[in-house]
Amino acid sequence: MVRTTGVESPSPRPRIHQTHPHDTPLFQSTVAQTNLRRFNYWILVFRLTAFCVSLSAAVFMLTINAADSPESPRWYHFGAFRFVFAANSIVAVYSLLEIGASVWEIYSGCTVFPEFSQVWFDFGHDQVFAYMLLSAGSAGTELARQLRVVATCTANNAFCIQSDVAVALGFAGFLSLLISSLLSGFRLVCFVIKGSRFLH
Amino acid sequence: MVRTTGVESPSPRPRIHQTHPHDTPLFQSTVAQTNLRRFNYWILVFRLTAFCVSLSAAVFMLTINAADSPESPRWYHFGAFRFVFAANSIVAVYSLLEIGASVWEIYSGCTVFPEFSQVWFDFGHDQVFAYMLLSAGSAGTELARQLRVVATCTANNAFCIQSDVAVALGFAGFLSLLISSLLSGFRLVCFVIKGSRFLH
Known part of the structure; x- marks a missing residue:
């Protein structure tokens, strides 16, 4: 029993900071740096896309029929449209911050927060x-579909079309963020397994 | 298996306790096997939860007001409720198959498909x-909210409450599947990095 715990207790944790004995540190670091740089460029591309698309979605939703008559429906009367606007605004702000962090990492070679916090922060926020x-x-x-059922859209079609576009842009933002999340998830697991965000 | 015989038999491999544990291939593989087994148990737990919850959601949706009058609303008249039912049924079937695959892997020690296909299959399907x-x-x-707005729920409150419960069970199924997806994502990245689904 004691011996078993003796065998198991060292646990994989200390290994995290060891390099593999067959790897040449210099070679590994140059290849790893090139890979990491390429990886960061890809993340930057998807973050830029997510920023542009979700900002457009939020602005589109915000400006729906701003010049129309006071009787026409407003987007902020509908809970789901408020949710679309809020989610897209939050993602736009987050993506902008992450773009800054990516650019910083590409140019300076180090992360804004300590590496451990950075990889967990990125993946966690991307997922959520x-x-x-x-x-x-x-x-x-679903709200847009229901508005068609209750005939709001026949009375005010421009409202429905614009809200459809805003929702569609939100889905495009989701796709970009999904890919960023897969990339940052990959980086996180690299960090958990090898103790470094550098790839091989 | 190997570890048990190694520890219990008189002295087949004293090396285990002399050299640094992380440098011994045997130790690594036994620890890897233990970790993998524990990991597979956790995946199995979450898959079982996902199966139970999403099956309940589908059955709950299916049996809403089956004995009511023909004039009362039916769940299949609403697109979103059909989507909830379909999604939960698909997840229940998928979880059942994955439970089978997990049990097989725990008892036989090898995956149903080749390892490469299995890790990609699991993660891809979990995510989607x-x-x-x-x-x-x-x-x-959102549909349940709208039904309250158009006063369907005042006329037939049991319908709305039951559909709310089905939707809530669907969210619980999502949470289980989300955790399975994180676990299988971790295993996939292990495989991509090290060419083996074994964790350490």
Whole structure:
């Protein structure tokens, strides 16, 4: 019993900071740096896309029939459209911050927060915000369908079309964030397994 | 298996306790096997939960007001509720198959498909189905809200309460599937990095 715990207790944790004995540190670090740089460029591309698309979705929703008569429906009268607007705004702000962090990492070679916090922060937020955007998009889609059923759209078609576009842009933002989330998830597991965000 | 004989038999491999444990291939593989087994148990637990919860959600939706008058609303008249039912049924079937695959892997020590296909299959389906369940849940929630607005629920409150419960069970299924998806994602990245689904 004692011996078993003796065998198991060292646990995989100390290994995290060891390099594999067959790897040449210099070679590994240059290849790893090139890979990491390429990886960061890809993340940056998807974050830029997520930023542009979710900002457009939020602005689109915000400006729906701003110049129309006071009797026409407003987007903020509908809970699901408020959710779409809020989710897209949050993702736009988050993506902007992450773009800054990516650019910083590409140019300086180090992360804004300590490496451990950074990889967990990125993956956690990517996941939560991706699910939030998808949830907002689905609720918005269902509301748009219901508005067609109760004939709001025959009275004011421009309202429905613009809200459809905003919801669709939200889905595009979700796709970009989903890919960012997969990439940052990959980086997180690299970090958990090898103790470094550098890839091989 | 190897570890048990190694520890209990008189002295087949004294090396285990002399060299640094992390440098011994035998030790690594036994620890890897123990970790993998524990990991598989956790996946099995979450798959079982996902199966029970999403099956309940589908059955709950299916049996809403089956004995009511023909004039009362039916769940299949609403697109979003059909989506909730379909998504939960698909996840229940998928979880059942995955439970079978997990039990097989725990008892035989090898995967049903080749390892490469299995890890990609698991993670891909977990992700897609988790997003599908969340999307169905959000659409169902929004529809339930709208039904309250158009006063369907004052006329037939049991219908609304039962559909709320089905949607809530769908969200619980999503949470289980989300955790399975994180676990299988971790295993996939292990496989991509190290060419083996063994964790350490």
